[in-house]
Amino acid sequence: PFRQVNLLVIRQYVDYLVSKQNVKNIFVNGTTGEGLALSVQERKQLAEEWVHQGKDKLDHVIIHVGALSLPESQELARHAAAIGASGIAVIAPFFFKPTNKDELIAFLREVAAEAPAVPFYYYHIPPLTGVKIRVEELLDGIKEQIPTFQGVKFSDTDLLDLAQCINKNSREEFVFLYGVDEQLLSALAIGADGAVGSTYNYLGQKSNMMLEAFAQHDLSLARKYQFLTGEFLNFVIKLGFGVAQTKAVMTFVSGIPMGPPRFPLVKASEEFIAKAKAKLNSIVWPTD
Numbered sequence: 001p002f003r004q005v006n007l008l009v010i011r012q013y014v015d016y017l018v019s020k021q022n023v024k025n026i027f028v029n030g031t032t033g034e035g036l037a038l039s040v041q042e043r044k045q046l047a048e049e050w051v052h053q054g055k056d057k058l059d060h061v062i063i064h065v066g067a068l069s070l071p072e073s074q075e076l077a078r079h080a081a082a083i084g085a086s087g088i089a090v091i092a093p094f095f096f097k098p099t100n101k102d103e104l105i106a107f108l109r110e111v112a113a114e115a116p117a118v119p120f121y122y123y124h125i126p127p128l129t130g131v132k133i134r135v136e137e138l139l140d141g142i143k144e145q146i147p148t149f150q151g152v153k154f155s156d157t158d159l160l161d162l163a164q165c166i167n168k169n170s171r172e173e174f175v176f177l178y179g180v181d182e183q184l185l186s187a188l189a190i191g192a193d194g195a196v197g198s199t200y201n202y203l204g205q206k207s208n209m210m211l212e213a214f215a216q217h218d219l220s221l222a223r224k225y226q227f228l229t230g231e232f233l234n235f236v237i238k239l240g241f242g243v244a245q246t247k248a249v250m251t252f253v254s255g256i257p258m259g260p261p262r263f264p265l266v267k268a269s270e271e272f273i274a275k276a277k278a279k280l281n282s283i284v285w286p287t288d
Helices: 007-021 040-054 070-083 101-112 135-139 159-168 181-189 200-215 219-239 243-254 270-282
Strands: 025-028 060-064 087-091 120-124 149-154 175-178
Touching: 007 040, 007 200, 007 243, 025 040, 040 060, 040 070, 070 087, 070 101, 087 101, 101 120, 101 135, 120 135, 135 149, 135 159, 149 159, 159 175, 159 181, 175 181, 181 200, 181 219, 200 219, 200 243, 219 243, 219 270, 243 270
Parallel strands: 025 060, 060 087, 087 120, 120 149, 149 175
Antiparallel strands: none
């Protein structure tokens, strides 16, 4: 288990994402980055390094500043604003949970107010937070409460909720970024604007090709990419696939040492790594 964050690999990481995966927008200190397992100081260090190394290379660096404690979340929001982050995002607190829309908005509003010039995103991930307040409901009147509100990182399989959000967003005030990688094509079909996800670290180029095929109305080609991504994820999920295993996959694909996770997560087994590597190498992509 890592004892401290490794800031030295971030420059190499940025260059890899840009040159090899055609990824130019980064979401820092989220689920895959183990943001909630890090101290406030570690989160600040990582945010600073990503913004610094991404200068003139990345288009957007959005910093996740959500925390269980409102003062900590506010401190992280102020810090993100000070270092020039492109945006901030916040999950719902998940120990003492908001039980309705008004309670959740009150929390989000207090955080957003600490970075009044920075675009604000709600990070909706009910499978991990247990906060199942529908986003469709949350969006009603939210701009009056949170003037900087920009959109949602929607990491849930409830496509009905997402569709209702997009349907109500006829003036296109808000951006909807989808977070369930194996269902991205479905989300695009109902109007999602883009995606934030872990597989884009190592399948970013393939996912961009799917986005391009969809934009060109080549649904058959887009489906091929989505099905192949799904084939890999379906395989590794059956083996047990989480943040630790994602780090292992990214390490063998990129050659950049992602390191082990922090307890209570434990590192991926050698058996998992061997099987995942063989499976990924066996996939024949449309451009291969």
